[in-house]
Amino acid sequence: MVYLKIFDERITNYAPSPGEITCTRNSDCQSPEFLRCSSGRCIPILRSSSSPFGRRKKRDVEYENDEYKSVMDSSYQNNFVIDGEADVSQWAFIPVTLMYIRPMGQHFGCNPVRNGSIDDNNDIYSNDKTSKLWDYFKPGVDKRRVSDSQSGATKFFVQSDGISYKGRYIDYGIIDTRQMVYETVAYVGVKNPRSGSATSYVSVYDLHGHVCQPRCIDRSSKTLFYKKCSGVIKVTKEEPQMYGDDIAEAVRYRYTYNFDGNKPTSNYRDIFLQFVCEYGAEYPWKDCSSV
Secondary structure (H helix, E strand, C coil): CCCCCCCCCCCCCCCCCHHHCECCCHHHHCCCCCEEEECCEEEECCCCCCCCCCCCCHHHHHCCHHHCCCHHHCCCCCCCEECCEECHHHEEEEEEEEEEECCECCCCCCCCEECCEECCCCCCCCCCCCCCCCCCCCCCECCCCCCCCCCCEEEEEEEEEECCCCCEEEEEEEEECCCCEEEEEEEEEEECHHHCCEEEEEEEECCCCCECEEEEECCCCCCCCEEECCCEEEECCCCCCCCECCHHHHHHHCEECCCCCCCCEECHHHCCEEEEECCCCCCCCCCCCCC
């Protein structure tokens, strides 16, 4: 399969992310039917059922307070609709890598102990100017200055929107935001190219709408290297096939196998898209390759 990078010069301006809006009450969040105020910031309201078919539990109607549910306890149900027809066999699945770079200003309950005393100013995962990692992963600043959970676990959503077809797919990867740098792999659906090539726009964003920077693998590099791109891809049947007809097949293609009793080895060269989730001031598509 071949992925082609396509960049549209038409740039759209967006309103501030809801997560950047400070609040003291739900009404400050501009859309209280979708957002609520928590710890001074606006976060999305998620029902216990995330189904696009609209199923709701009885308690959702009866008790307003029970409408809110931890985002980590909710999955996501796609409708698998392409061009008006709902059928999972129309979809193919591709892996994407999510790389999270922890911003400054967050704090978790894992403090270092020095000379018998707890240091409350930092935690053991903090990446500050004294860190040996600083020169390689200089962190940005999260304006919210508060984490989604003290455990560090949160979701980053992966979304594909059809350009050559009408259809949307959403899934997520779990990120440990305590870590200085954290990587995980998620899978996203696109139109299956068996009946012709399919063009999609793939994006990744956090719970507050902060967009991650897309990068595409550089096949000209002798080592594994990703360079900035738009996130628009064209999926074809050409080799190498970097998608699966279902998620199980997409996972299988991600690994190198031997049959001498050893476990499979992860093969990142078969992952075309990487998204870097950091909190710098740089526009996600700055200097994006248009070829």
